[in-house]
Amino acid sequence: MMKDSHWRSGWRICLLLAIALPTLEAVHAADVTVVFRYDDYSARSDTAVERRLFESFRSRNIPLVVGAIPCIGATGRDDGEVLPHEKADLLREAVEMGTVDVAVHGYCHVKTGWWTELAGLPYEEQLFRLQRGRDLLKEAMGVEAATFIPPYNAYDRDTLRVMQQVGYACLCAGKIGPTGDGELRFLPSTCGFGLARRAIESAARGAHPRIVVILFHAFDLAGSERSDSADFLGWPAFDDFLEWVQRQENVTVRSISELLDSDTDLSGRRFIANRRLSWVPSFVPGFLVGLLGTETHAYLSTGEVESFRFAKVGLYSLTAGLYAALLGIGMTLAVWLRRRRKRPLVVLLRRAAIVLLVAAIVYGCRDLTIGVHFAMIASVLGGVCLGLCEPGLFSVRRAVR
Ligand SMILES: [Zn+2]
Incomplete structure (x- = not known):
């Protein structure tokens, strides 16, 4: 008799836990924002790939951030290739349909140093490039971009000062880099396609809202020479991935402009906190970083970064x-x-x-x-x-x- 009552109590506790645990999980499920950032749209990029890409986003009614190079290949002043009518029209139509949020991706994307177009250049030269690039894109499309993406994600403090002088609101580079004073906002890329699914799943399990910024290029979709890269998807897997993202609960795809118009924290303070978490000396083995989970491949809130202090x-x-x-x-x-x-x-x-x-x-x-x-x-x-x-x-x- 006693044994029966113990069994019954045990079953009741199990049943209560089975009901309570998923409920607790649901209460704590965090909102995840996903931003797709496509770089290197230019006079030389593959128009067929980009037409197909814009259509994939338009048909699913989700936004895509496009980093456009205003004058690709220039080594002097305006001797590069600006966007031809066909490409400017394609981009403008996608912007008008609400599919594309256009950002300026450097001026010419030509290296002037070690994997950089801008970092290390004199202030006046950077001012010319950022101002001219923004003007060229405005002439071609009638759009004044709010976001600047430095080529190779490389920039310095002068870039930040110039950005504010020219009138940009947001810098989108990588997780490591300087921050300036002032109102400039930051939204770094956090992963490529290779780690995107894991980053979103992990963010969705957390208790804090995270942003996952997926950076990709045309060669991640249609490039044969890069098809062995971990970030290469190809079209069928890419379409599957977009559908998978849309099916996830609490996951919303947004553009940078939408985030800038919202109350999302994109402050320099948040950037510094994430930079501190992401930066590990080169002698720290990658498997230990993976073991302790300090690399999240997402942009964490300032408060969540604090919770990683002991892991660090x-x-x-x-x-x-x-x-x-x-x-x-x-x-x-x-x-x-x-x-x-x-x-x-x-x-x-x-x-x-x-x-x-x-x-x-x-x-x-x-x-x-x-x-x-x-x-x-x-x-x-x-x-x-x-x-x-x-x-x-x-x-x-x-x-x-
Ligand atoms: Zn680029």
């Missing part, structure tokens, strides 16, 4: 532990060889360790970044050197001799 501390602690373990392995190996009195090996190892350590330091310092492989090799070699140089080495030398 854990990330650095595990990294330090990993390199300390590798150092220990190197030391143990050296001490073991020494104790086994393998003189030729000890001599060889000592010389090799010193040479390899110097080579690793020279290699690692060539671009002043310490990569994971460099840090791992240097830790083991450093351990070997320490193991051979610890007190007692000379007595061992004598013993070996």
